[in-house]
Amino acid sequence: MTTGFRDHAAGPQAPASDWSAARLAEAAAEIVAGEDLPPIVQAGHPVLRTAALPFEGQLDAELLGALIAIMRQTMHAAPGVGLAAPQIGLPLRLAVLEDGWAGDEQAAAARSRSPLPFVAMLNPVYVPVGAERSAFYEGCLSVRGYTAVVRRAERVEARWTAPDGAARGAEFTGWQARIVQHETDHLAGTLYLDKAEPRSLCSNEEYAARWAQPTPERAARALGF
Structure with missing residues (x-):
């Protein structure tokens, strides 16, 4: 991994997960074998506040592929543009991202939002590129019913491992960079609320x-932030 890449999470260091490789594989197999999509755990569940385990081959290729497929389905059903494994109860450094959003052109332009093709990231890390920051309302599938403004790096460089084991890297800007930061933060036990403007918090309604x-x-x- 390139020197300087690390988890850019706010707040105290999250305790590391104490799950064994066997427990992780067993839980993943149960999720894959389930008749229904797994529920998305909500804030207050300890898995969201622990540092997820690095992927080191705990799941074989077949189980990993099936888990990624289930996570993608769960993300779409929510609906969302990203989902981290801890959000379905697995403390594993794995996230899936995809944004095919096509909506208001004015909002998309203001937020530098463009389609993000599907990607599954193992052990992702990111580093901000430049000093530019942008602030927008942001929500989370694990903090149901609320949204808040988060100031994030406008551009990041990310590194991760693909499901086939290949090393990957790319630069992301705008809304894509926001998604990468949000999902990678989950793997460090960080919720978007940890980085939000507290006075901006409001219900979805x-x-x-x-x-x-x-x-x-x-x-x-109006809200004073």
């Missing part, structure tokens, strides 16, 4: 009624 503009400037003036 209030957001839809008052602050669903392309940028959060109006909300910042």
